[in-house]
Amino acid sequence: MSHELRAVDWTGSSLALIDQTVLPHRTETVDVRDVDTLIDAVQRLVVRGAPAIGAAGAYGVAIALAQGEREGWTTDEVRAAVARIREARPTAVNLMVCVDRVMTRFDEGLDAVLEEAAAVQREDVEANRAMGAHGADWLIKRLGVDRPLRVLTHCNTGALATAGWGTALGVIRELHTRGLLEVVYADETRPLLQGSRLTAWELVQEGIPHYVQADGAAAGTILRGEVDAAIVGADRIAANGDTANKVGTVGVALACAYAEVPFLVAAPTTTVDLSTATGDDIHIELRGEDEVLEWSGMRTAPAASRGHNPAFDVTPGRLVTGLVTERGVLEVSAGELPGDRLK
Numbered sequence: 001m002s003h004e005l006r007a008v009d010w011t012g013s014s015l016a017l018i019d020q021t022v023l024p025h026r027t028e029t030v031d032v033r034d035v036d037t038l039i040d041a042v043q044r045l046v047v048r049g050a051p052a053i054g055a056a057g058a059y060g061v062a063i064a065l066a067q068g069e070r071e072g073w074t075t076d077e078v079r080a081a082v083a084r085i086r087e088a089r090p091t092a093v094n095l096m097v098c099v100d101r102v103m104t105r106f107d108e109g110l111d112a113v114l115e116e117a118a119a120v121q122r123e124d125v126e127a128n129r130a131m132g133a134h135g136a137d138w139l140i141k142r143l144g145v146d147r148p149l150r151v152l153t154h155c156n157t158g159a160l161a162t163a164g165w166g167t168a169l170g171v172i173r174e175l176h177t178r179g180l181l182e183v184v185y186a187d188e189t190r191p192l193l194q195g196s197r198l199t200a201w202e203l204v205q206e207g208i209p210h211y212v213q214a215d216g217a218a219a220g221t222i223l224r225g226e227v228d229a230a231i232v233g234a235d236r237i238a239a240n241g242d243t244a245n246k247v248g249t250v251g252v253a254l255a256c257a258y259a260e261v262p263f264l265v266a267a268p269t270t271t272v273d274l275s276t277a278t279g280d281d282i283h284i285e286l287r288g289e290d291e292v293l294e295w296s297g298m299r300t301a302p303a304a305s306r307g308h309n310p311a312f313d314v315t316p317g318r319l320v321t322g323l324v325t326e327r328g329v330l331e332v333s334a335g336e337l338p339g340d341r342l343k
C-alpha cells in the first residue's frame with residue numbers, strides 16, 4: 001500500500017530516498033550519507049515534492065553534523081553545508097522552513113536534531129491526513145452531490161511527494177476511501193512526467209481508476225464538463241493566496257475559473273510563506289533547457305532552438321476557490337486570505 005511508502009526514511013545511520021527518477025519501471029533507493037549526495041538528489045529530483053524535500057532537508061542537518069564529525073569540520077563548516085542544503089532548490093519554502101526548524105536544535109547535537117527531523121516527518125503525515133478529511137468534506141458540501149466525483153490533478157502530490165499519504169492526492173485518496181471517487185484525470189506533467197510516472201503509479205497501487213492525459217488536454221476536459229473539481233498541491237503560497245506550483249497549474253486554474261469548476265490547492269501550513277506578500281516575490285526555479293529540448297536523452301528540437309524551462313508557475317489567489325490546510329479550508333477567491341487567517 002502506498003500510504004506506507006516512505007519517500008524519505010532515516011535508517012539509523014543514513015537517509016534512504018526512493019529514487020523518483022527511475023519510477024515506475026524500477027523501485028530503487030539512494031542511500032545518502034553526505035551533503036553533496038543529498039544536494040544532488042534534491043536537484044535531480046530523486047526526492048521531490050515540497051513536503052518531501054522539506055523532510056529530506058530536515059534530515060540533511062543530521063547528515064551534515066555526522067559528516068562534519070567524521071571529517072573533522074568546524075561548526076562553521078557544518079553550518080555552511082546546511083546553508084547549501086537549504087538552497088538546493090529555490091521555490092518550495094518547505095525546504096527552508098524545515099531546515100530552519102531543525103537548526104533550532106543544532107547546538108544540542110545529533111540526537112536532538114534527529115528527534116526534530118522525525119517530528120517534522122510525523123507532523124507532515126498528520127497534516128496530510130487532516131487535509132484529506134477537510135478537503136473531502138468541503139468538496140462534498142460545496143458540490144452538493146453524493147455521487148462519485150471526477151477529479152483532475154496536476155503533478156504528483158502523493159506519498160512520494162510528502163512524508164506520507166499526500167496533499168492533493170491525499171484528498172483524492174480520502175474521497176476514494178469514502179466511495180466518492182469516480183475517476184482521476186492525472187495530467188502527465190511535462191517535462192519530467194511526475195503525473196504519468198509517479199501519480200499514475202501511486203493510483204495503480206491504490207486501485208484508483210484514472211486516466212493519464214497530456215497537460216494540453218486539461219483545459220478541454222474541464223470545459224467539456226468532464227471534471228467536478230481540480231485539486232493540486234503547492235510549493236509556496238504567498239500571504240495573498242498566490243500559489244506557486246508545478247508549471248502548467250495556472251492553465252488548469254484558468255480553465256476551472258472559466259468553467260466555474262472548483263479549483264483547490266491542498267498544502268500544509270509549512271508551505272504558506274507569510275513573509276512573501278504576493279506571487280511576484282516567489283523565486284521560480286528555471287531548470288536546464290535540455291529537459292524540454294530532448295526526449296528520453298535524444299534531441300527532439302532543432303539544434304538551433306533554445307529551451308525555456310520554468311519548473312513552476314504562479315496561480316493568482318483570486319483563482320483559488322479553496323486552500324486546504326491541516327487547519328481547514330480557506331475560500332481564497334472569496335477573500336479569506338492566508339495572510340489574515342493563518343497568522
Ligand SMILES: CSC[C@@H](O)[C@@H](O)C(=O)COP(=O)(O)O
Nearest residue numbers: 048049050155157161233234246
Ligand atoms: C505535495 S507536493 C506539492 C508540490 O511540490 C508539487 O505539486 C510540485 O509542484 C512538485 O514539483 P517537483 O519539481 O516535482 O518537486
